[in-house]
Amino acid sequence: MKKILLALACATSAFAAGSAVANSRDHIMIVGSSTVFPFSKVVAERFSLKTGMKAPKVEPTGTGGGFKEFCKGVGVGTPDIANASRRIKDSEFKSCQENGVKDIVEVFIGYDGIVIANSKKSEAMNLTRRDLFLALAKVVPDPKGGENLVPNPYKTWKDVNPALPAKPISVMGPPPTSGTRDAFVELGMEGGCKSFPWIAALDKSDNARYKAICHGVREDGAFIEAGENDNLIVRKLSENANLLGIFGFSFLDQNADVVNAARVDGQEPTFESISDGSYPVSRPLYFYVKKAHVGVIPGIEPFLEEFTSERAWGDEGYLAEKGMIPMSSERRKDVAGSVKKLESMSM
Amino acid sequence: MSNTNKKAPARTMDLVERSLARRYGAEKRFRFYGVISVVIGVLALALLFWEIFSAGLGGFRQTHIQLTLKFDPDVLEIADARDARQVQNGNFEGVVRAALAERFPAVLDRGGRRDLNGILSIGAAFDLRDKLVDEPELLGQTRTYWLLADDDVDTYYKSLREGNAFTARTSEARQVWIQELIDGGELRTQFNTRLFTSGDSSEPEMAGILGAVVGSLLTLLVTFILSFPIGVAAAVYLEEYAPRNRFTDFIEVNISNLAAVPSIIFGLLGLAIFIGLFGMPRSIPLVGGLVLTLMTLPTIIISSRNAIKAVPPSIREAALGIGASKMQMILHHVLPLAMPGMLTGAIIGMAQALGETAPLLMIGMVAFIMDVPNGISDPATVLPVQIFLWSDSPERAFVERTSAAIMVLLAFLVCMNTLAVWLRKRLERRW
Structure with a gap:
């Protein structure tokens, strides 16, 4: 037992020495x-x-x-x-x-660049930022017209924009703690949000409300939070042809055989389009x-x-x-x- | 009663016989539920192992390319291979490039050359530097080596062999070169020794788990040295000395509660106390060990107390009866007899600590650390954190390396648990 006590004393002094290195x-x-x-x-x-x-x-x-x-x-x-x-x-x-x-x-x-992609099994989408906002925001301008907001009623991409396929809206993206999410919301959704003049006017008059409208992501299951692992999103995309995923450009680059990136505002995410600023979500x-x-x-x-x-x-x-x-x-x-x-x- | 008597003579035996089939059925079903539960458990485990092994076996192999190189002093800009500074700054990439250009003389344009140079890892040049440091006589000589291929080549070659080539990151020109190398027997996979001999790297082909394994061992060492004596001393006091009163009941309840606290809380505590208050540096195994000590202490105290409780009172009384003091009784009789049980508990606690990442996130051990730590105050990471970081990396080649690292972690866990079971079987006494 004495030996153990001795060993303990040695260990303690070793720790003391270890913490002294801190300076x-x-x-x-x-x-x-x-x-x-x-x-x-x-x-x-x-x-x-x-x-x-x-x-x-x-x-x-x-x-x-x-x-x-x-x-x-x-x-x-x-x-x-x-x-x-x-x-x-x-x-x-x-x-x-x-x-x-x-x-x-x-x-x-x-x-x-932040890309919106789907599985190679289905065709690449051709989206605008306005489509992204309407499909993913928590509240959207009333489709019947006027300046009031309604909880997001859209179920399929066709509801959002007749030019899009009639696939259910189902998008997997990072959680709010992620910088990718911040950037997607600010550059993608807010960009589409501003295309409604009366909401854009709110930016000056009632900034808090403007932010709530443009940055609020729907919570009814159409947007799925996937944790901060972009690899997981890529894997889920390859399993479900209707799912869209949001992740960083480097993951697109490494997985170009399984996923297709959507064009945003007519621009494909490539080295060139991101570098010269024509791809909007970068x-x-x-x-x-x-x-x-x-x-x-x-x-x-x-x-x-x-x-x-x-x-x-x-x-x-x-x-x-x-x-x-x-x-x-x-x-x-x-x-x-x-x-x-x-x-x-x-x- | 009289009613039944009239209809049929109700003997107990008849009643039993009538219900017998039902009872046998119930018995069978009951056993069947048990079997099903075991099968589900085994299947889940088999699925996990299959998933990890099928993805991870490739991680133990790495593609290499054979090249004949000339250690040309003019290209290297090294006059004396014994001068460490000259060797450090030597242009080894130039040597590799020259060798590739010689192997594929048809490639002349700049873009093509760049593409060609990319089939080898940047690690290849640094490997050559190490070779020259070991053998200064190599300067000026020509040798043939198997050099490390780039991770894109590695992924492409492995997918090609499986019949489903991943071509997105391999240009057509490269595919032709690789085919030429394969046909000439100059490209093959070798055992991935780097996986076990180097620290983390941002290049999958150069990444290894040695840094994480050493970090885990150092962290566990600190945890064990601290938590085992403290846990045992606490258990001895609580079992042998403490009076039974409200206060000790309160302590007992709290120890059990502590065992159920989510581990991230211990990380927050560690951040506030060890780093905030004591000013210890972030990311070091010492702080990691301290945090994990807090986490494993309850497990060790509880199992040690059970082990001490299991020692029959007759042994204590006999020791006291022949004149031993209480301390002698504990040190000479109770502790040696309870030791196997306490060690088992400690090993299970250590195995838990080995798999922990959440508390280490808070104290900065989730980080890219290339160098293998030399002591408990060097920045380090641990195995499960390394797995987490790799699983989050975009590079394709990290996928199989992640699974390979999981296999190593599982091997460690299986070893520790086997040791615990073996200790229990071997040393446990029955009274």
């Missing part, structure tokens, strides 16, 4: 969007293999969760980089400033760097250099290979230049 860090710590996660980890890996430095740790916390950690303050216990699938919000920027995170470098890295991707950590945590500068190199984010770079859609080459040059100078952002 220095030899790897970069990245948090944030799960959309940027796959891109961030490729760069992390290439950076580590090339330089022989320790690989950055990339944690997919979601954009909002990432900023929360990022803005907690300056110090080795806080992240160095926050990935985001949208721009930092005023409130987040302010909270960063209040906690002493004064200088932040904003890096625009490229685009991500969003910008960013990451944010804590300037106070540059030079303190080893490797941040070479990591930034790797991320902003043509080899990584160029038209033929390895990020494009992973499904990120690159910006125009002038834009890349611009961003790379300001990153090199570590220009801090302002709001």
Whole structure:
């Protein structure tokens, strides 16, 4: 028994020693969007293999969760980089400033497209954003006309738009916690919502109501929340020819043999149409760097250099290979230049 | 009574015989329900195993391509292979490209070349670097190696062999090259050793579970070292010393309650206390182990108490009777006799902890970590988290690797549970 007690004492002191390590860090710590996660980890890996430095740790916390950690303050216990699938919000920027995170470098890295797809067993759809809004919103303008709202009455796509097939509306998409869902709602549904002039007018007069109308997704079973796993959605699509799914472009790229992407507003989601902005449901991707950590945590500068190199984010770079859609080459040059100078952002 | 007497002489025997068929029937049905339940359980398990094994067996094989390479000092820009810095920055990709260009001399245009270079993994170049580090004499020599193929090639080749080729990510030119390599015997699948020898990677062909396995072991080590002594000490006190009163009843109820708390709550607690209050870093096995300790403690306390309870009082009394102190009685007699039961409980608790992801999500162990952790304060992830991260990746080739990793996790769980059963069978005493 004495031996056990001795072993216990040793173990306890080992833990004490372990926790003392906390005041220095030899790897970069990245948090944030799960959309940027796959891109961030490729760069992390290439950076580590090339330089022989320790690989950055990339944690997919979601954009909002990432900023929360990022803005907690300056110090080795806080992240160095926050990935985001949208721009930092005023409130987040302010909270960063209040906690002493004064200088932040904003890096625009490229685009991500959100696709609406169905199984190859049925034909690809040709949708407009208005169709998407009418099919998936919780409340829609009364089909009989007038400026009042009714709970979504549409059962089939043909009800929404006579040009569409008479298939039941059944769409599988991510839950509200997901950035993909936010982007789909804001770029897809809201786009269609605004096509009703009287709702668009509400944006100015009664913003809360406008948001409730345009961002409310129906809860009567036509929209199925699938959890944050895009692979699951793809698998379900291959089993049910009537089902539509909403997921990121990289999953379309990898599963082009089983699913068809719908055209939105006449545009097919391709590298080109997303990059030049003609495909409407696409969003910008960013990451944010804590300037106070540059030079303190080893490797941040070479990591930034790797991320902003043509080899990584160029038209033929390895990020494009992973499904990120690159910006125009002038834009890349611009961003790379300001990153090199570590220009801090302002709001 | 008199009525029945008139009609027929109602002997008990007749009554029994009349109801006999019905009772046999009921008996049969009762047994049948049991058999059905067992069959449903076994079928569910078989389905799970079939699903995982059929998808995952491919994950243990990886496509390789044979190439003859020249370690040309001019291409590599390495003058001295013993200079670590020069080797680190060597242009190994250039060597691979040159070898591919030599193998397929007909490909001349830029786009075609780029497409050709893509059939090999970026890991191939780094493998060559490791080879040169091990054997500096290789500089300037020509060798033939089996190099790691890209995951798209891997997926294409495997689907081709199954007769249902996945061509969406493989251009027609590539398909021709791959066919040429297959015909020449220069493309084959080998055992996927990387799966067991490397950490996570964003490239499926380079990804392995070693980092996650080591992370799991470190986390479990911390959990075991903390939870077993604390759990046993608590059980001994509660069984042998604590008076029976309201207060100990209250503690007992709370321990049982704690065992039923959803595990994510322990993660929130860990985030608030260990990371928030004590300022420990995120994503390390030490914090993971502490959180899982909180989670497994109730299991260990409850099973340890049962094991101590099972030791017959006569043994305690005999020890006390010949003059042992209470502590001697516990340490010399009760604990050794209860040890198998307590260990079984601890192993089952550990097996539970091994499969946990929810509490680790909160403390940052759900992350991309490439390096294999060296200690309890290095960032790490664990096996079930690795499976979760892979299952969420878009790359096709990760699907089979996810199932392969599940098979490894299942193997660990089966081993631990077998050990628990074996310990119980082997060491348990009956009185």
